[in-house]
Amino acid sequence: MRLPLQISAAKNYFLGLATSGAIMLGGLFYFNSAKTDERPPDSLETVNYTKTEKKELSEFNPNDLSESDWKNLGFSERQVATILKYKNVVGGEFTSKEQLKKCYSISEEKYSELEPYILLPEKSPSDSYQRFTNYPSNGGSNYPYRAYEKKSLTIPGKFNPDHFTADDFVKMGFTEKQASSILKYKVYLGGSFISKEKFKDCFIISEEQYRKMEPYLLLPEKTPENFSVKNNYRSNSPEKAKIAYQNFDPNLIDLAGWQKLGFSEKQAQVIINYRDRNLKGSFKTLDDIARCFVISEEKFEEMKPYILLNPENFKTTLPKKSFSESLVTKAANESESKTDFSKVDINQISYKQLIEFGFDEKSAAMMLSYRKKLGGFVNRQQIIDTYDIDKNLAQKLISTAYLDDSKVAKYTLAEAPEDWLKTHPYFKYSADKIIYHRITNPEDRKIWKLIKVKPEYEAKMRLYLK
Structure with missing residues (x-):
C-alpha cells in the first residue's frame, strides 16, 4: 500500500523545513546581537541616558544651568562640556528650544524627554539666526539660514x-x-x-x-601657575601711597597725626572722638583700638607692630565736681544736646546724635559703618536691615527723621569704578563678572543678561544705578 509511504515523506519534509527555519532564526539573532555590541562610541554614549537614574523633572531655563545641573539631567561630563561650548559659540545664551535641539550632544530621544520642561520660546527671532549661525548646522537642505554660515579662516602661517x-x-x-x-x-x-x-x-x-x-600659535601650551588677572582695565582709582610707619602712642597723636597714618580727616576725627568720649580720653589696650569701627582689621594689623601704649599717658579720672557745679554742667549739656530729629537727614546723622536718640554704641557704629559702605542710604528699609540693630528703635528713627538720597553716588554698570563695584555690599559678589563682560558688552542691558543675578539681588543693585 502506498498511503503510509506518502505520509512518511510529508512528515520528513515538514521536519526538515522546521529545522531550517530554526537555524535561520538563530543566525539572525546572533547577527543582531553582534551588531549591537559593535555600536560606535557616540551611540554607546547616547544609550547611557537610559542607564542614569530616572529623576523627577521640573521646569528649567537651560541658560541658568551649571555644569553639575546638566549632569543631574543625565548627561556625561564630556557631553556637558560640549553643550557649554556650544552655548558660548551661539553667543553665551540659548535663545530658543530649536537652537538648543541643534546641539549634537543632545539626542532626539533626550530632547523629547526634556522639551516639555524647557523655559524657552519655540523659535528664535529671525535676526538671531543671522547672528549665531557661526555654529555648524546639523545639515540638510531644509535648513533655512544656511546662507549665513561662518567664513573659513585663512591662517597666514606661524603667528603670535x-x-x-x-x-x-x-x-x-x-x-x-x-x-x-x-x-x-x-x-x-x-x-x-x-x-x-x-x-x-x-x-x-x-x-x-x-x-x-x-x-x-606661537604661545606656550600651559598658563603659568602664578598667573592671575589683575583686573586693571578701566581702573580710575589712583594707587594709594605706602605709609612709612614709625612707633607712636595713640593717646598722644592729634588729628594731623592720624591723617599721616593714612586716615581721612573725617576718620581721624571719629577716632579722636571715640578715644576722648567713649574711652574717657585714653586707649588702654590694643583691643580698644581694634574696636573703633573706622579702623579696618587690615589697617589695624598694619599699625599693630608700631603701637606703644604707655600707662603714663593714660588720662586719670577728673576730680569730682561739687553738687552745684554738676547741676550747672548737666543743665548746659541737656540744652546743648536737645536735637530736633525731624530736621535731621539720616544720611548726615552723627554718631553722637544716634547715641542721643537712644541707640547703644555698637548699634550706632554699625549703622554708620553700613551707611559708609553703601555710600549712603537710598531707602528707609536699609536702616532697618542694618545688622545687629534695635529694629524698633530703627523704625522710630525712620518715622521721625527724613532721608535725602540726592548726594548718593549712582553709576551705570558700564561706567561704575572697579573699586566701587568690589567694595559695595550689593555689587561686590558680581563685580568680577561685571568688569569682565562690560569689556565686550558696554551696554547695561546686555551686562544684566550675562551676569544672571537673582531678582531680589538685582532690585537692590538697581537702587544705586542711574
Missing part, C-alpha cells in the same frame, strides 16, 4: 596673536566686531594672551576655529 592688530584678525576671517572683542580680551588679561589655554578661553573663538589655529 599678541602681535596681531584688529586688521590682522579681520584678514584672517573674523568680523571687525569680533576682532575688537578679541583685542579687548587681551587687554583684560594684561596685554598678552599668555598661553594657548588662555587664547582658547576667548569666547569669541569657537572650538572649530581654535583647532584650525592651534598648530600655528
